[in-house]
Amino acid sequence: MAKGNINVSVENIFPLIKKFLYSDHEIFLRELISNATDATLKLKHLTSIGEASVEYGNPQIEVKIDKDGKKMHIIDQGLGMTAEEVEKYINQVAFSGAEEFLDKYKDSAKDSGIIGHFGLGFYSAFMVAEKVEIITKSYKDEPAAHWTCDGSPEFTLEAANKSERGTEIILHIADDSTEFLEEARIRELLLKYNKFMPVPIKFGTKEVNDPDFTPKTTTDRDGKETTEPHKQITVDNIINNPNPAWTKLPADLEESDYNSFYRELYPMQFEEPLFHIHLNVDYPFNLTGILYFPKMTNDLNIQKDKIQLYQNQVYVTDNVEGIVPEFLTMLRGVIDSPDIPLNVSRSYLQADGAVKKIASYITRKVADKLKSLFNNNREDFEKKWDDIKIVIEYGMLSEDKFFEKADAFALYPTVDGKYYTYDELFNAIKAKQTDKDGKLVILYASNKDAQHSYIEAAKAKDYEVLLLDSPIVSHLMQKLESSKENITFARVDADHVDNLIKTDDTKISKLSDDQKGALEDLLKEIIPQEKFSVQLEAMDSDASPFMITQPEFMRRMKEMQQTGGGGMNMFGNMPEMYNLVVNTNSALVGEILETKTKKKQERLITQSLDLARLSQGLLKGEELTNFIKRSYEMIK
Numbered sequence: 001m002a003k004g005n006i007n008v009s010v011e012n013i014f015p016l017i018k019k020f021l022y023s024d025h026e027i028f029l030r031e032l033i034s035n036a037t038d039a040t041l042k043l044k045h046l047t048s049i050g051e052a053s054v055e056y057g058n059p060q061i062e063v064k065i066d067k068d069g070k071k072m073h074i075i076d077q078g079l080g081m082t083a084e085e086v087e088k089y090i091n092q093v094a095f096s097g098a099e100e101f102l103d104k105y106k107d108s109a110k111d112s113g114i115i116g117h118f119g120l121g122f123y124s125a126f127m128v129a130e131k132v133e134i135i136t137k138s139y140k141d142e143p144a145a146h147w148t149c150d151g152s153p154e155f156t157l158e159a160a161n162k163s164e165r166g167t168e169i170i171l172h173i174a175d176d177s178t179e180f181l182e183e184a185r186i187r188e189l190l191l192k193y194n195k196f197m198p199v200p201i202k203f204g205t206k207e208v209n210d211p212d213f214t215p216k217t218t219t220d221r222d223g224k225e226t227t228e229p230h231k232q233i234t235v236d237n238i239i240n241n242p243n244p245a246w247t248k249l250p251a252d253l254e255e256s257d258y259n260s261f262y263r264e265l266y267p268m269q270f271e272e273p274l275f276h277i278h279l280n281v282d283y284p285f286n287l288t289g290i291l292y293f294p295k296m297t298n299d300l301n302i303q304k305d306k307i308q309l310y311q312n313q314v315y316v317t318d319n320v321e322g323i324v325p326e327f328l329t330m331l332r333g334v335i336d337s338p339d340i341p342l343n344v345s346r347s348y349l350q351a352d353g354a355v356k357k358i359a360s361y362i363t364r365k366v367a368d369k370l371k372s373l374f375n376n377n378r379e380d381f382e383k384k385w386d387d388i389k390i391v392i393e394y395g396m397l398s399e400d401k402f403f404e405k406a407d408a409f410a411l412y413p414t415v416d417g418k419y420y421t422y423d424e425l426f427n428a429i430k431a432k433q434t435d436k437d438g439k440l441v442i443l444y445a446s447n448k449d450a451q452h453s454y455i456e457a458a459k460a461k462d463y464e465v466l467l468l469d470s471p472i473v474s475h476l477m478q479k480l481e482s483s484k485e486n487i488t489f490a491r492v493d494a495d496h497v498d499n500l501i502k503t504d505d506t507k508i509s510k511l512s513d514d515q516k517g518a519l520e521d522l523l524k525e526i527i528p529q530e531k532f533s534v535q536l537e538a539m540d541s542d543a544s545p546f547m548i549t550q551p552e553f554m555r556r557m558k559e560m561q562q563t564g565g566g567g568m569n570m571f572g573n574m575p576e577m578y579n580l581v582v583n584t585n586s587a588l589v590g591e592i593l594e595t596k597t598k599k600k601q602e603r604l605i606t607q608s609l610d611l612a613r614l615s616q617g618l619l620k621g622e623e624l625t626n627f628i629k630r631s632y633e634m635i636k
Helices: 013-021 027-048 083-089 097-104 118-127 175-181 183-193 255-265 326-330 346-351 353-376 378-398 400-406 422-429 452-460 473-483 513-526 552-562 569-573 587-594 598-615 621-635
Strands: 002-005 061-066 071-075 129-137 144-149 154-160 166-173 201-209 217-219 225-227 232-238 275-281 287-293 307-311 314-317 332-336 440-445 465-467 487-491 532-537 546-549 578-583
Touching (some): 027 061, 027 166, 027 314, 061 183, 083 144, 118 129, 129 154, 183 314, 255 332, 275 332, 326 353, 353 378, 378 473, 422 440, 440 452, 473 487, 473 552, 513 532, 513 578, 598 621
Parallel strands (some): 440 465
Antiparallel strands (some): 002 154, 061 071, 071 166, 129 166, 144 154, 287 332
C-alpha cells in the first residue's frame, strides 16, 4: 500500500472546492457521471481505431444508493485506470486526463464527443462526501487499484480485487448532505443533468410486461372470456435517452420526431410548437441543437429560461442569456456545444469570442428559417404571426443584423386582416398617405374596438390602418422611423384625420374669427384646462363635433418608458394630457355658439365632452354615473 500527499498548490484545497468551485453542491453528480461517460467514450474511440484490443460491448453507467451505509456508488465500464494513472490523474490535480488524451489523439478524436474536463471535476465529490474511494481496473492487462482519501491532502493507494474493466467511485456521504441518499432526490438530479447523456445510465430496476409472453384467453361454460394477466419481468431502469433528436441528422427525422422530442423536453407543455429550427454547424465552432417557437404571449418575462444548454449532452443551465441573443431566450429547445465551458461565470461567457460567434450564428439561422417559412407557405406564416410576432419585433429592435434580414418576413397586419411586408406596405400607401411635405404617414391602431371611430374616419378617406398591438411597438416604430427614409407612424387617435396626413386641400371654417374667439372663450370656461388643450379645427361637417386625441410623441414616450428605455422619467411622471379637437363646421358646435342661455350651453358642451371621453374610455366612476343620469334626463 502506498501513502502520500496529493500534489496541490494549496494545502486546504478541499474547503476551497467546497466553498468556491461550484455554486451548487448538487453539481457533483453531473461531474462524476460526466467523467464516467468520458471514460466510456474514450474506450469506444480506442477500440474503433484499434488502440484497445478489448470488446467495447454495451457499457452503461450505474448509480446506486446505500442509505443504511450512507454511501453512493457510481460505476462505469469504461477504460479504467492503472495505479500509475490514478497517481497521475487523481493525485496531480494540475494534469487532466482528458487534455492529454485529446492531445495524443487530437486528429482522430476530434468528433468522439469526449467531454474533456476530468481534472477538478472529480474533486467536486468532496462537496458532499467526507471520504471518497476509487476502485478501478484498466482495459490494459494490469492489476486493479484502490484509492482512498478523507478530504485531507493525504491519500492511500493499494491493489484491489476487481476483475471487471471500469471504475467504481464510492462516496461516503457527509452528515450535512444526506439529501443525496434519497432516491427521489437522485432521480431528480439524473433527470435534470443527465437526461440525454450519450451512455445509458442505470438507476435501480423496474417492472415491465414480458415482451416474449403472450397472455392466454380462456372461455368458460357461459361463454365468458378471461385473459390472464401480463407476466412482469424486472429490467434495468435506464433513466436517460442516449440518442436525443438533436444528435441526429435533420434528414433522419420526421415532423413527429421533433414534436415528440419537444414533449420529452417539456412534459407539462400540452400545446404543440409552431415550428422548429435544427442547428448543426462544425466550423468555426461546434454546435448542434433544436430550437422551437412556442405560442407566445405578450408577456416578455414569462417566456424566458426555457432553452436548455448542454455540453456534449451534459446539462449545463437553462439561463442562456449571453449565449443566445436575448430576443431568442423566449424560444424553447436545446443548444449543445463542446466549445462552451461547463463551469465559468456569466461575465466570462459574454466576453468569450466563441460564444459571440455562436450568438451571431443562431441569429442568422433563425432569420433564414423564418424567411424560408414565409416564402414556402405565406398563408400559414400569416396565421401564426400573432403567436410569433413578439420574438421577431424584439429581434428587430435588439439585433441590427436581424433587423436587416427581417424586411423579408416581418409582417404589418391591417385592421381588416391583410398582411403586408414593409415593401408591400410602402407601395400600397405611398400614393394616398404621403403628406404635403413628402413624408409617408403610416397610420395604425392599437385596439380595434377602443379606436373604432378613428379607424372608420381614416378608412373613409381610403387610408390603410395597421393593427400594431404588441407591448414594444412604440420602440419598434422609433427604430423604423430612424432606419427607413422619410416615414412617420401616427396612431389614428393622435389627431383628427386631416391633421394626421396634412395635404394642400385646406378646409374653410364656417365660423368667422370673432365667432371662433367667442367659442374658444366659452369652451375654456367649462372644460378643465389641466386635462384638455382645446384646439378648433375646420373639418368635414359630418365629422364628430368633439374629438379627444393624445399627441403621438407624448403618448409614445410614456409607452416606451413603461416597457423600458426610450425617454427620461419626465414622461412617465407627467399627468395625462389630451387634446380636445372641436369641429367648427359641425352643426352642433354652431348650435352651442348660438344658444342664448348659459346653462344650456354648459349642458351641451359637458354632454359633448363626455361623449368624446366615453369613446376613448376616459369616462369612469362618478363622472360616468352623472353622464348616464344626465343622458336619461335628456331623453325624457
